[in-house]
Amino acid sequence: MDLVIGTDLGPGDPLPAEPELMRALGVSRNSVREALKGLQALGIVDIRHGYGTYVGTAALRSMAPGLLFHSRLAVRRSNPQALRDIVEMRALMESGLIRRAAVELGPEDIARLHTELDALEADGDSGRAGHDRRFHELLYEPLGNALALQLIALFWDVYRTTEADMAKPRTDHAQVVRQHRQVLAALESHDPDAAAARIAEHFADVTARIDLWAGRSGTGQG
Amino acid sequence: MDLVIGTDLGPGDPLPAEPELMRALGVSRNSVREALKGLQALGIVDIRHGYGTYVGTAALRSMAPGLLFHSRLAVRRSNPQALRDIVEMRALMESGLIRRAAVELGPEDIARLHTELDALEADGDSGRAGHDRRFHELLYEPLGNALALQLIALFWDVYRTTEADMAKPRTDHAQVVRQHRQVLAALESHDPDAAAARIAEHFADVTARIDLWAGRSGTGQG
DNA sequence: CGCGGTAGGACGTCCTACGTCCTGTGTCCT
């Protein structure tokens, strides 16, 4: 890490090859590779077979496996708290950001959201995940906070994957579409409070679904 | 990861030794070690020299290096946006959580916060970081959201370390103490709105300090 | 001019050997 920062390399730039790192750092190739493997896991470098090693660009996608692992472990032990925590963080972040979105989003942003929402409604339950995720992305993309985008995407992925591990009550597709439309309506009227309230409702439903699962499958406390 | 989840291991439990993993997975020790090194970076396993390998407990501390790396890289290139993003996320999370804290914290929690704040004031600028961090931890520890605690601690660490990289305007110690006391007062009167407002003020100051740095040292946009 | 084969670089995997750290056991000294 210090080497990259010290040599003025930027995201996407190629790192020295393994043999050169061996000489530069005075260690064997095994150690170099293990270090790179660790950095790769953290998203600091991007290793491409037969091509080279490059400075990474996305910091947070890399922690999805770690978070996912612990969540799955918790769910596997019938402890719903990890899922509740994730949903609470999503609710906190989105409730705050949606206020900015209500103020800052322009007509073309709104139009894109309408398009995505129509696609979500049309696709039915099959292709649902993709459009739902994309909708939440489009909500906050114009705000210019790359970290927020990555965090929300991260938690979305972790939640969705973990959810798949548990035999959960089916989601009401029509209800999801309706809630999203209400959020969009609040955005169009540039009403931060209403938008935040709608988002809060959405997440309250999600939490309720987790409680339902916890009640019939787990201990309720782990 | 699948092996751990599949064999009903929990956090803290020991993993099979490297030779056994070689046999179980049918790969060489190098590959086993590189895989473990990646999992270690993600906080999924905890490797202890001469002792053994264990299932990890803290999921998020592991992504500090990655986030830290990208933030330092951004600051080094005079791009303050990464820092602004981090502070905005802290503000979003803490503003939301502080409302729950205002309602749920008991007298003994408040007492602990007073103690920590006194220590912060007494220590002056030298030991400041530790007490400031601990204060924010104590605020949200009773809420039972382990993920939130880890995220806040993570962002706190990343922000503090990155801040150290830039020649920044000094923080007004007395002002920090005063702001924290105001937050605590709002908590004692169980007033969520006031607490959230005080926290928002605190973070507004932090953001202002970043803008000051950006204005005199960077491009303002990278 | 276009296509396919070939050479080189870079990462992926494997094997072997030795070093370091920790623990448990056994012996020796007190």
Add this chain to the structure above:
DNA sequence: AGGACACAGGACGTAGGACGTCCTACCGCG
């Protein structure tokens, strides 16, 4: 008998070499 030290064993850490796979670039051939 009790405690300190030495030793052996297990587990992770590091090193060096060899070969395989993937990708790119170059060159000859049609």
